[in-house]
Amino acid sequence: MKTVDAHLAEILEAVRPLDPVELGLEAALGSTLAEDVTSPVALPPFDNSAMDGYAVRAEDVAGATEDEPVVLPVAADVAAGDLEPRAVERGFVTRIMTGAPVPEGADAVVPVEWTDGGTVKVAIRRPAPVGNAIRRSGEDVRAGNLVLGAGAVLGPAQLGILAGVGRRAVLAHPRPRVVVLCTGAELVEPGTPLGHGQIWESNSYTLVAAVQQAGGQASRRSAVGDDPYEFSTVLNGVIGEADAVITSGGISMGAYEPVKEALSPLGTVRFEKVAMQPGMPQGFGLLGERHVPIFTLPGNPVSSYVSFVLYVKPALDRMRGLPAGPPVTVPATTTSALRSPAGKRSFLRGVLSGGAAGGGVADERGGGAVVAPVHGQGSHQLAALALANALIVVPEDVTDVPEGTVVEVIPL
Numbered sequence: 001m002k003t004v005d006a007h008l009a010e011i012l013e014a015v016r017p018l019d020p021v022e023l024g025l026e027a028a029l030g031s032t033l034a035e036d037v038t039s040p041v042a043l044p045p046f047d048n049s050a051m052d053g054y055a056v057r058a059e060d061v062a063g064a065t066e067d068e069p070v071v072l073p074v075a076a077d078v079a080a081g082d083l084e085p086r087a088v089e090r091g092f093v094t095r096i097m098t099g100a101p102v103p104e105g106a107d108a109v110v111p112v113e114w115t116d117g118g119t120v121k122v123a124i125r126r127p128a129p130v131g132n133a134i135r136r137s138g139e140d141v142r143a144g145n146l147v148l149g150a151g152a153v154l155g156p157a158q159l160g161i162l163a164g165v166g167r168r169a170v171l172a173h174p175r176p177r178v179v180v181l182c183t184g185a186e187l188v189e190p191g192t193p194l195g196h197g198q199i200w201e202s203n204s205y206t207l208v209a210a211v212q213q214a215g216g217q218a219s220r221r222s223a224v225g226d227d228p229y230e231f232s233t234v235l236n237g238v239i240g241e242a243d244a245v246i247t248s249g250g251i252s253m254g255a256y257e258p259v260k261e262a263l264s265p266l267g268t269v270r271f272e273k274v275a276m277q278p279g280m281p282q283g284f285g286l287l288g289e290r291h292v293p294i295f296t297l298p299g300n301p302v303s304s305y306v307s308f309v310l311y312v313k314p315a316l317d318r319m320r321g322l323p324a325g326p327p328v329t330v331p332a333t334t335t336s337a338l339r340s341p342a343g344k345r346s347f348l349r350g351v352l353s354g355g356a357a358g359g360g361v362a363d364e365r366g367g368g369a370v371v372a373p374v375h376g377q378g379s380h381q382l383a384a385l386a387l388a389n390a391l392i393v394v395p396e397d398v399t400d401v402p403e404g405t406v407v408e409v410i411p412l
């Protein structure tokens with residue numbers, strides 16, 4: 001049987017980063033920067049006030065006290081956005097608002113709270129040291145400085161600095177558009193009545209959410225039955241708009257396996273058994289001239305989600321232009337004994353707590369972190385999966401793990 005590592009390696013070998021495109025900032029959340037961005041100007045671009053108050057020459061107010069305030073005439077008002085260059089003469093002040101340019105000659109701002117708030121003349125009750133409440137030009141970024149490098153994922157703060165350095169659009173790897181397509185004649189939409197032999201379709205909800213969490217844009221197609229022709233028709237209808245396709249179901253050894261039956265003749269999608277549990281039946285390949293990756297995941301709900309975590313998430317990372325590899329694991333001590341089939345890598349569902357997972361500090365031997373396997377390890381046991389927050393990895397050559405052993409765990 002193929003190993004988990006070999007299957008992932010094959011997928012990562014085949015999948016390429018999406019070509020960078022020019023994205024407006026409104027559309028760029030979650031994309032990956034494909035250029036280095038520098039600032040054309042210093043930020044702030046000019047010295048400006050950090051507070052509402054009075055721009056002064058510090059020496060003019062050096063003697064101010066509560067009992068003997070310094071009273072000075074207010075020569076002008078300067079608000080944020082004031083375009084007129086201004087100056088403060090010796091013996092005068094300028095009323096100034098937060099964000100307004102500091103007038104020539106002023107070297108300190110006295111907050112309004114230290115004064116009587118006068119508009120014609122003002123009584124200042126405390127001295128302000130040179131530089132008080134002034135935000136210097138270039139304090140945040142110098143002109144020409146790199147603010148974000150290629151490879152940065154654009155979140156709210158990153159979009160903010162891009163706008164802050166004057167960009168409206170950037171070159172970025174877009175979020176992959178992923179179509180999720182489930183198969184199975186027994187599947188009906190949640191919210192509709194169940195007939196005999198039917199179940200509510202759930203995998204697409206899990207997989208769409210997983211794609212979104214992994215930085216992709218997911219779209220869901222209603223489940224198709226067990227007819228390979230119908231499956232092919234739906235697939236052909238969506239492929240033009242997809243950067244990747246995920247299917248669930250229809251790939252094992254039964255008589256009605258529409259995904260396998262429709263895709264096997266193409267010769268570009270391989271169906272094989274991978275030495276893992278759950279998720280043994282797997283398929284992967286490339287479709288059409290655009291070489292759109294297709295992940296044909298097993299239908300059992302736990303199997304399809306575990307397969308997503310192990311194979312699709314790293315592939316989406318690569319498509320996003322990010323470093324891609326197997327999921328990160330952390331050490332934790334198992335609270336119960338574990339069993340695993342010989343020759344397969346198991347991904348048991350568990351609840352990870354303590355250590356780094358619980359906000360504490362885990363040492364490299366799992367000190368502090370513990371993991372408790374959930375009750376119900378069948379690949380159909382979706383409720384047990386929903387209680388878990390981690391996958392406990394049991395290697396291929398291990399069949400019994402005693403309670404108290406340090407194991408590797410994939411946080412979900």
Ligand SMILES: Nc1nc2c(c(=O)[nH]1)N[C@H]1C(S)=C(S)[C@@H](COP(=O)(O)OP(=O)(O)OC[C@H]3O[C@@H](n4cnc5c(N)ncnc54)[C@H](O)[C@@H]3O)O[C@H]1N2
Pocket residue numbers: 182183184186187199200201202203204248249250251252253254257278279280281297298299300301303379380
């Ligand atoms: N003779 C063999 N039978 C099976 C083997 C095998 O090696 N030999 N492998 C088993 C394993 S392991 C798995 S995993 C499944 C995978 O089968 P398929 O990918 O073909 O999936 P289906 O048969 O379509 O469905 C399996 C199971 O999952 C339920 N299901 C499917 N889709 C959904 C969905 N969207 N939402 C909720 N539940 C879903 C479906 O009703 C079935 O119960 O094959 C084993 N059999």
Ligand code: MOO
Pocket residue numbers: 276277278279280281298300303379380
């Ligand atoms: O590989 Mo299957 O996922 O055990 O049920």
